[in-house]
Amino acid sequence: xxxxxxxxxxxxxxxxxxxxxxxxxxxxxxxxxxxxxxxxxxxxxxxxxxxxxxxxxxxxxxxxxxxxxxxxxxxxxxxxxxxxxxxxxxxxxxxxxxxxxxxxxxxxxxxxxxxxxxxxxxxxxxxxxxxxxxxxxxxxxxxxxxxxxxxxxxxxxxxxxxxxxxxxxxxxxxxxxxxxxxxxxxxxxxxxxxxxxxxxxxxxxxxxxxxxxxxxxxxxxxxxxxxxxxxxxxxxxxxxxxxxxxxxxxxxxxxxxxxxxxxxxxxxxxxxxxxxxxxxxxxxxxxxxxxxxxxxxxxxxxxxxxxxxxxxxxxxxxxxxxxxxxxxxxxxxxxxxxxxxxxxxxxxxxxxxxxxxxxxxx
Ligand SMILES: C[S@@+](CC[C@H](N)C(=O)[O-])C[C@H]1O[C@@H](n2cnc3c(N)ncnc32)[C@H](O)[C@@H]1O
Numbered sequence: 001x002x003x004x005x006x007x008x009x010x011x012x013x014x015x016x017x018x019x020x021x022x023x024x025x026x027x028x029x030x031x032x033x034x035x036x037x038x039x040x041x042x043x044x045x046x047x048x049x050x051x052x053x054x055x056x057x058x059x060x061x062x063x064x065x066x067x068x069x070x071x072x073x074x075x076x077x078x079x080x081x082x083x084x085x086x087x088x089x090x091x092x093x094x095x096x097x098x099x100x101x102x103x104x105x106x107x108x109x110x111x112x113x114x115x116x117x118x119x120x121x122x123x124x125x126x127x128x129x130x131x132x133x134x135x136x137x138x139x140x141x142x143x144x145x146x147x148x149x150x151x152x153x154x155x156x157x158x159x160x161x162x163x164x165x166x167x168x169x170x171x172x173x174x175x176x177x178x179x180x181x182x183x184x185x186x187x188x189x190x191x192x193x194x195x196x197x198x199x200x201x202x203x204x205x206x207x208x209x210x211x212x213x214x215x216x217x218x219x220x221x222x223x224x225x226x227x228x229x230x231x232x233x234x235x236x237x238x239x240x241x242x243x244x245x246x247x248x249x250x251x252x253x254x255x256x257x258x259x260x261x262x263x264x265x266x267x268x269x270x271x272x273x274x275x276x277x278x279x280x281x282x283x284x285x286x287x288x289x290x291x292x293x294x295x296x297x298x299x300x301x302x303x304x305x306x307x308x309x310x311x312x313x314x315x316x317x318x319x320x321x322x323x324x325x326x327x328x329x330x331x332x333x334x335x336x337x338x339x340x341x342x343x344x345x346x347x348x349x350x351x352x353x354x355x356x357x358x359x360x361x362x
Contacts, residue, residue, distance in 0.1 A: 016038075016039070016041055016042055017042060018041075018042025018043075018045065018046070020042075020045065020046065020049070021041065021042050021045050022045075022069075022072035022073065024072050024208070024210055025041055025045075025068065025069055025072045027207055027208045028064075028065055028068050028069075028093070028208055029093075029159075029163055029201070029204045029205055029208060030063070030065070031063040031064075031089070031162075031163060031166060031172075032166055032171075032172035033062055033063040033086075033172075033253075034239075034247065034249065034252060035062060035237065035239060035240075035247075035311075036062060036063045036065060037062075037065055037066055037237060037309060038063065038065045039339075040309075040337070040339065040356060041065060041066070041069050043335075043337050043356075043358075044066060044069065044309075044358065045069055045073070047307070047335050047358050047360065048069075048070065048073065048233075048235075048307065049073070051233060051305055051307070051360070051362075052232075053075065053232035053233035053305060054075060054076060054232050055075065055076045055077075055078075055230075055231045055232045055233070056070045056075045056076070056077050056078070056231060056232065056233045056234070056235065057077075057078045057079075057080065057226070057229070057231040057233070057234045057235065057301075057304075058070065058077065058078070058079045058080065058090075058235050058237075059080050059223045059226065059234055059235065059236050059237075059238075059297075059301075060080070060081060060082075060223065060236060060237045060238050060239075061079035061080060061081045061086060061087070061090050061094075061218075062081060062086055062237065063086065063089065064079060064086065064089045064090040064093055064094060066235055066237065067079035067090055067094045068090075068093050068094055068208075070235070071094050071210075071212055071214075071216060072210075072212070074212050074213075074214070075212075075214070075233075076214035076215065076216065077094055077214075077216045077217075078216065078217045078218070078219060078229075078231065079094050079095075079216070079217075079218045079219070080218075080219040080220070080221065080223060080226060081220065082220070082221065082222060082223075082249075082280055082282060083220070083249060083250075083253070083257055083280070084220055084257055084260045084261050085162055085253065085256040085257045085259070085260035087218050087219070087220040088155050088158050088159060088162065088260045089155075089159045089162065090218045091151065091152065091155035091159075091218045092152065092155040092156040092158070092159035092205055092209075093159065093205065093208055093209070094216050094218065095152065095155075095216045095217060095218045096152040096155060096156060096209055097209070097210070097211035097216075098152075098209065098211060099150060099152040099153050099156055099209065100156070100206035100207075100209050101153070101156055101157065101160070101202040101203070101205070101206050102206075105153070105157070105202065106198070106199050106202050108144065109141050109144045109145065109157055109198075110137075110140065110141065110144070110195070111144070112140065113143060113144065113147075117139060117140065117143035118139060118142075118143065118262070119136075119139050120139065120262065120263060121135045121138045121139045121142070121259070122135040122136050122138075122139055124268060124275050125255070125275060127178070128177040128178065128273075128274055128275060129169065129174065129177055129255060129274075130165075130168060130169075130194065131193075133193065133195075134168070134193060134194040134195075137193070137194050137195050137198075138161070138165075138194065138259065141157070141161055141198065142161075142259065142262050145157045145158055145161070146262065156202070156205050156206070156209070157202065158259075158260055159201075159205050160198055160201035160202040160204070160205050161198060161201070161259065162256050162259065162260060163197075163201045163204070163205075164194050164197035164198045164200075164201050165194065165255065165256060165259065166256070167189040167192075167197055167201075168189065168190065168192065168193075168194055168197055169255075170183030170184070170190065171183065173252040173253070174252060174253060174254055174255040174256070174274055175251060175252055175274065176274075177273060177274045222282070223238075223297065223300075224296065224297075224300065226300070227300050230303065230304070231301070231304050232304060232305060233304055233305040233306075233307060234301040234304040234305070234306050234307070235307045235309070236297065236301075236306065236307065236308045236309065237308075237309040238282075238284040238293075238294075238297070239282065239284050239285055240284070240290075240310070240311060240313075240314025240315060241284070241285060241286060241287050241290050241314065241315040241316075242313065242314065242315070243313055243314075243315065246285070247285055248279055248285065250276070250277065250278070250279045250280055251276065251279065254274070254275075254276045254277045255274075257277060258277055263277070266278075287315060290315065290316060291316050291320065291324070294316070294321060294324050295324050295327075298324055298325050298327070298328045298329075298361070299328055302328040302329070305360070305361070305362050306325065306328075306329065306359075306360070306361040307358055307359070307360050307361075308321065308325070308357075308358070308359040308360075308361075309356070309357070309358060310356075310357040310358075310359055311339075311354050311355070311356055311357070312354045312355040312356075312357070313352075313354045318334070318357060318359075321359060322334065322359060325359060325361045326361075328361065329361030329362060330362065331361070331362045332359065332360070332361050332362075333359075333360045333362075334357055334358075334359050334360075335357065335358040335359075335360070336355050336356070336357050337355070337356045337357075337358075338353065338354075338355055338356075339353070339354055339355065339356040340352065340353050340354075341354065
C-alpha cells in the first residue's frame with residue numbers, strides 16, 4: 001500500500017507517554033480518524049508549552065484531540081471544522097465543561113418513545129453497514145437524542161454513538177460494505193453490538209469532561225469564514241493533498257456525518273453502493289488550489305502565532321510552506337519528529353515512516 005492519507009489511521013490501543021502531558025489528555029477518547037494527531041500530542045504539547053498564548057484556535061479540529069490538549073493546558077479554545085460530526089465531538093469534549101451521562105441517561109436513550117419514530121437508517125443501510133438490530137438501535141437512539149434539550153448532553157450522547165460506530169466498523173471507515181467477515185480477527189470491538197458499545201462510550205466520554213475556568217466555543221464552517229476573528233495562537237492541521245489516493249473525509253466518514261444530523265439537509269446519493277452524501281469542497285484537497293489556500297490562510301492569521309502541522313508525505317513541499325509563511329511572519333521555526341503510522345487490520349498491521357513537522361511562525 002502507498003503512504004497515502006487513507007493509510008494514516010492507527011489502531012486505537014496505544015497509550016500516550018510524555019511525563020509533562022496534562023493527565024486528563026490521556027483520557028481523551030481517541031478516534032480512528034485520518035490525520036489524527038492523537039499519538040503526537042506529547043510532542044505537540046512540548047512545542048506549544050514554549051509559546052506564550054491565552055486564546056487559541058484549532059482551525060481544522062478533526063477528532064478534537066489538539067483542541068482538547070489546549071483546553072487541558074488552561075487556554076481559552078475555539079474549535080472549528082468543516083464537518084458536523086467532528087464539531088459535535090468537540091462540543092462534547094471541549095465546549096462542554098460539566099455535562100456527563102450516568103446510567104439513567106443510557107437507559108432513557110434506549111426507551112421506545114410513545115409515538116412512532118423514523119426508520120431512515122434501517123431502511124437505507126440494511127445490508128450495507130452493521131446488523132439490522134444495530135441499525136434499529138441507531139434509529140431509536142437518534143430519535144431520543146433529538147429530544148434532549150441541553151446541547152451539551154445531546155453532543156455527548158451523539159459523540160458516544162459516533163465512536164461506537166467507528167469501533168464496530170472494520171477499519172473505522174465507511175467505504176467498505178456488505179459481508180466484512182474477512183476483517184474479523186476476533187477483536188472485541190467487532191464482537192460487541194452497537195448497543196453494548198454505546199453504553200461503554202457514554203461512560204468514556206463522561207470521564208473526559210472537565211472545566212478549566214474559561215469559556216470555549218465550537219464553530220462548524222470553512223476556515224476562511226473566521227476572517228476577522230482574533231486569537232493569540234492558531235493551530236492549523238488542514239488536509240494535505242496526498243501523493244496517492246485522495247484525502248476526502250466525506251468519502252470515508254459520510255455515515256458519521258449523516259448520523260450526526262440524522263441526514264437533515266444531507267441527501268443520500270442513492271446510486272452509490274454505500275449510500276454516500278455529497279462531498280464538501282475544500283481548496284486544501286487539490287494541487288491546483290492548495291498553495292493559494294495556504295497563502296490566504298497565513299495572511300488571514302498573520303497577527304497570531306501560527307503553528308502548522310505538516311507531514312513529509314503531503315503536498316505542497318515543506319520548503320514551499322516555509323517560504324509562504326515567511327512572507328507573513330518575521331520568525332519561522334521548524335520542529336521535526338520521525339513518526340510511524342500504522343495501517344491495516346490488527347492481524348496485519350503495517351507501518352509507514354514519515355517525518356512530522358510543526359512549523360511555528362511568530
Ligand atoms: C488532518 S484533519 C485534522 C486532524 C486533527 N488535528 C486531529 O488531531 O484529529 C483535517 C480536518 O480539516 C477539516 N477541513 C478540511 N477543509 C476545511 C476547511 N476549509 N475549513 C475547516 N476545516 C476543514 C476536515 O474536515 C478534517 O477534519
